[in-house]
Structure formats: C-alpha cells, structure tokens
Amino acid sequence: MNLGIEIGGTKLQLVTSDESGNINQRFRYSVNPDLGASGILAQIESTLSQLTEQPNAIGVGFGGPVDWRHGRIATSHQIGGWSGFDLAGWLQERMPTAVISLENDANVAALGEARRGVATSFDTVFYVTLGSGVGGGLVQNGQLFHGAMPGEAEIGHLWLIPPDASGSPGQTIEQTISGWAVDKQIRDLLPQLPADSTLRLLVEQAHAAGKVGGEARFLHPAYEASDPVAKMLIEQIGSVVALGLSHVVHLFHPDAIVLGGGLSLIGEPLRAAVRQALPRFVMKTFQPAPLVLLAKLGEDAVPVGALQLAGIASNQSYAV
Numbered sequence: 594m595n596l597g598i599e600i601g602g603t604k605l606q607l608v609t610s611d612e613s614g615n616i617n618q619r620f621r622y623s624v625n626p627d628l629g630a631s632g633i634l635a636q637i638e639s640t641l642s643q644l645t646e647q648p649n650a651i652g653v654g655f656g657g658p659v660d661w662r663h664g665r666i667a668t669s670h671q672i673g674g675w676s677g678f679d680l681a682g683w684l685q686e687r688m689p690t691a692v693i694s695l696e697n698d699a700n701v702a703a704l705g706e707a708r709r710g711v712a713t714s715f716d717t718v719f720y721v722t723l724g725s726g727v728g729g730g731l732v733q734n735g736q737l738f739h740g741a742m743p744g745e746a747e748i749g750h751l752w753l754i755p756p757d758a759s760g761s762p763g764q765t766i767e768q769t770i771s772g773w774a775v776d777k778q779i780r781d782l783l784p785q786l787p788a789d790s791t792l793r794l795l796v797e798q799a800h801a802a803g804k805v806g807g808e809a810r811f812l813h814p815a816y817e818a819s820d821p822v823a824k825m826l827i828e829q830i831g832s833v834v835a836l837g838l839s840h841v842v843h844l845f846h847p848d849a850i851v852l853g854g855g856l857s858l859i860g861e862p863l864r865a866a867v868r869q870a871l872p873r874f875v876m877k878t879f880q881p882a883p884l885v886l887l888a889k890l891g892e893d894a895v896p897v898g899a900l901q902l903a904g905i906a907s908n909q910s911y912a913v
Contacts, residue, residue, distance in 0.1 A: 594609050594610060594611075594644075594646055594647075594648050594649065595609065595610045595614075595648050595649055595650045595651070595652070595900055595903040595904060595907065596608070596609055596610075596644070596648035596650070596651045596652070596688075596691070596900075596903065597609075597610070597616075597651075597652050597653075597654075597895075597896045597897070597898075597899030597900040597902070597903060598637065598651065598652070598653045598654070598896075598899055599653075599654050599698065599701075599895040599896050599899060600633060600653065600654070600655045600656060600698075601624065601656040601671075601698065601895075602624065602626070602656050602669070602670075602671030602672055602725070603623065603624055603671075604621065604622065604623060604624060605621070605622045605623075605624055605633055605636055605637070606619065606620065606621050606622075606895070606896050607619070607620040607637065607640050608620070608896040608899070608900065609644070609648070610900045610903075610904075614709070614900055614901065614904055616893065616896065616897070616900070619896075620640045620643075622636050624672065626671065626672055626673075629672055629673040629674035629675075630669070630672060630673065630674030630675045630678060631674055633672065634683070638687065641687055641688065647688055647690055647691065648688060648691050648903070649690075649691060649692065649903075649907045650691055650692040650693070650694070650903035650904070650906045650907035651684055651688060651691045651692070651693050651694070651903055652694045652695075652696075652701070652898075652899035652900060652901070652902030652903035652904075652906065653680065653681075653684075653693070653694065653695045653696070653701075653899060653902075654696060654697070654698040654700075654701030654702065654895040654896075654898055654899045654902075655669075655680070655695060655696070655697060655698055656669065656671065656697075656698045657669040657670055657671070657675065657697070657698075658697060658743055658744050659695055659696065659697050659743075659744075660742060660743060661694075661695055661696050661697075661700075661739070662742065663679075663681070664679060664680055664681020664682065664693055664694075664695045665677060665678065665679050665680065665681070665695075666678045666680055666695075667743055670726075671725075680695055681693040681694075681695050692903070692906040692907050693906075694902045694903060694905070694906040696737065696902060697728070697730075697744065698722075698728075698895050699720065699722045699728030699729055699730045699746070700730040700737050700746070700898075701730075701894075701895050701898035701899050701902060702720060702722060702730065702853055702888075702890075702894035702895050702898050703718065703719070703720035703729070703730025703731065703732050703737070703746075703851075703898070704730070704732055704737055704898040704901050704902060705890050705893070705894045705895065705896075705897035705898030705899075705901060706718065706720050706851045706853065706888055706889065706890060706894060706898075707720070707732035707735065707851075708732070708735055708898075708901045709890070709897050709898075709901065710851070710888060710889040710890045710894065710897070711851055711886045711887065711888060711889035711890075712849045712851050712886060715847075715848040715849040715884075716733065716734055716848055717731070717732070717733050717734075717845065717846070717847040717848045717849075718731070718732045718733075718847055718848065718849050718850075718851060719731050719732075719746075719838070719841050719845065719847040719849075719850050719851070719883075720732070720850075720851045720853055720888070721748055721834070721837075721838065721850065721851070721852060721853065721854075722853045722854035723770065723771070723772070723834065723852060723853070723854040723855065723856035723857055724771070724772050724854035724855040724856065725771060725772050725773055725855070726749055726767055726771055727748060727749030727766055727767040727770065727771050727837075727854075728746070728747060728748065728749055729746035729747065729748040729749075729841070730746050731745070731746050731841075731845060731847070736905075738845075748766060748837050748838070748840075748841065749765060749766050749767030749771065749837075750765050750766070750767060751765060751766050751837050751840060752764070752765055753765065753766060753769055753833070753836070766833060766834075766836075766837045769833050770830050770833045770834060770856070772807075772809055772854075772855050772856055773806075775808075775809040775812075775826070775830060775856065776806055776807060776808045776809050778826070779792070779796060779808040779809065779811075779812075779826070780796070780805075780808060782822065783796060783797070786822055790815075790820055790822060791814070791815040791818040791819075791820040791823070792811055792812070792815035792820045792822055792823045795811040795814060795815060796808050796811055799811070809855070809856055809859075810855075810858070811823075812826060812827055812859050812862075813858065813859045813860055813862065816859075816862050824862075827859060827862050827863055827866050828866050828870075830856065830859075830863065830866065831863055831865075831866025831867040831869070831870050832866070832870040834852070834863075834866075834867045834870075835866075835867045835870035835871040835873070835874055836870075836874050838850055838867070838871060838874075838885075839871065839874030839875050842871075842875050842879055842882060842883060843875070843876065843879065846879060846883070847883050848883060848884070849883055849884045849885075849886055850867075850883050850884065850885050850886065851886050851887070851888050852864060852867065852885065852886070852887055852888060853888035853890075853894055854888075857887055857888055860887065861887070864885055864886070864887050867885050868882075868885040871883075871885065
C-alpha cells in the first residue's frame with residue numbers, strides 16, 4: 594500500500610492505493626487557516642493512526658514552494674507555520690519504513706495527468722493549473738522535470754507588463770487571470786452590464802445569498818446562455834493563457850498542454866479559446882502548436898499524482 598497526501602490552503606486529502614495504483618481509501622478534510630500548519634499536521638497524524646497497515650511509500654503534493662531534495666517546505670502563501678518545516682522528516686518519524694517524496698502540488702498534478710489522466714499517450718506534457726494561483730509542471734517520459742532549486746515551471750510569474758525603474762510594479766499572468774483576479778474583474782464589470790445579462794443575474798443572485806467570491810464559476814453557464822460579456826472574458830482569459838504557454842512551447846515544445854485548476858472548469862469554451870489564440874504567439878517553425886487538453890482527474894489530480902510519486906519512489910510499476 595502507498596499513501597498520497599494533498600496539502601492545500603483549503604483542503605487536505607489523504608488517499609491509499611491498491612496494487613494497481615488506484616485510490617481505494619480516501620480521507621478528506623477542510624483546512625482551518627486559523628490553526629496554521631499545526632492544525633493540518635494534527636489531522637494528518639490522526640489519519641495515519643487509522644491506517645490498517647504501514648505504507649511502503651508516501652507521496653506529498655504541497656500547495657507552495659518546497660525543497661523537494663530534502664523534503665522541506667519553503668513556505669505557504671495561505672497557511673502560517675510551514676516555512677522551513679521538515680515535512681519528510683516529520684512523516685518519517687511516524688512511518689519509519691516508508692519512502693517519503695515531497696513536491697509542489699502543481700508538479701504532482703502534472704504527474705497525475707501525464708501518467709493516469711488525459712495525457713497518458715504523450716511523451717512530453719506541460720500542465721498548467723489555473724486556480725487561486727497559476728502554476729505549472731513539466732513531465733517527460735513519465736518523470737518530472739526539475740530545474741535548480743527552489744523550483745521551476747512557475748508560468749504564473751511570467752511578466753505581461755514588466756516592472757520599470759519608475760516604480761511601476763508591472764503585472765504577471767497570475768495577477769491577470771488567476772481565479773481571484775477573474776473574480777474581481779467580473780465584480781468590477783457588474784454595474785456596467787445590462788440588467789438582463791445572464792452573467793450579472795447569476796452573480797447578483799449569489800451575492801444576495803451572501804456568497805461573494807468565486808464569480809468565475811458563472812462564466813460557463815453564462816456562456817451557454819449566449820452572454821456576450823462571458824464570451825469576451827473567456828476569450829481574454831484564453832488569450833493570456835496562450836501567451837504564457839507560447840513561452841513554454843518555445844522553451845520545451847511539449848507534445849500536449851493540459852489545462853487544470855478551478856478555471857479549467859469553464860470547460861470546452863476555455864480550451865477552444867486557448868487553442869485558437871496559441872498559434873498567434875508561436876513561431877512558424879513550431880507550427881502546428883501542441884494539442885491543448887482539459888484535465889481529466891479534477892479534484893483527484895494531486896492525490897493521484899501523489900500516489901504516482903510514491904510509486905516511483907518505491908519502484909512500483911504503476912500503469913502509465
């Protein structure tokens with residue numbers, strides 16, 4: 594048995610695998626930010642005590658930068674108390690016979706989609722997660738690509754408008770099309786939309802019920818109702834994503850690109866927008882641009898990837 598752990602800013606998941614690497618047991622918890630890292634560690638420790646056998650290997654996908662070589666957390670941008678924490682050592686004390694592997698959650702999700710998700714038939718796969726942040730991971734022949742410490746594939750931090758000497762802070766891809774950035778853009782646009790706009794009606798209904806935030810989730814139903822503003826916003830998001838991915842294409846030329854994260858739930862309209870815009874930003878020699886695919890694993894991308902990470906560490910041959 595192997596164990597996969599997803600540690601995020603809002604949820605914690607622990608899953609165990611059968612001999613084929615499939616999830617056969619799941620523990621899912623909400624994260625209380627007020628309790629910090631110690632609250633999450635207490636949840637993990639309680640769950641470990643419920644396991645009926647010791648895992649052979651443990652793979653962890655962590656929501657933030659990590660020192661994967663030494664199993665340490667660099668920091669978390671959402672939960673306090675993680676900076677410099679030796680998570681691999683902490684897990685080893687509790688599961689002394691297990692092999693421990695730790696990676697950033699975007700890398701782990703990339704591994705999941707490349708080995709067990711939508712991109713299993715491709716050699717070189719780039720995964721981009723479009724959520725509260727924008728991150729990425731590159732998988733080649735079933736293995737994660739690593740650059741020098743402390744990380745790689747941070748596509749969200751590419752500059753759209755670079756900072757300058759006058760003090761202008763510039764603007765990154767993450768600041769433009771992360772989930773929170775799109776949510777804010779929709780809220781700012783709301784007063785300008787006509788009263789019969791589907792997007793406006795959906796958002797206002799949610800706000801009236803006290804649910805402010807996550808407005809991007811209404812883009813897909815509004816698009817399906819032929820809302821022109823929803824269509825415009827999806828095309829704009831797709832264009833920015835494509836611009837960022839063009840750098841990935843020119844650097845690594847992957848066979849396939851996978852769109853994951855919360856914004857990818859917009860679905861086919863977003864995939865089509867990225868696919869349509871991408872060739873504009875890719876040099877002629879690299880045409881046709883790589884295939885653009887929607888992630889298949891959804892909320893299981895990180896847990897499945899974590900199990901794959903564990904399987905690699907323990908030299909188990911899970912099907913790719």
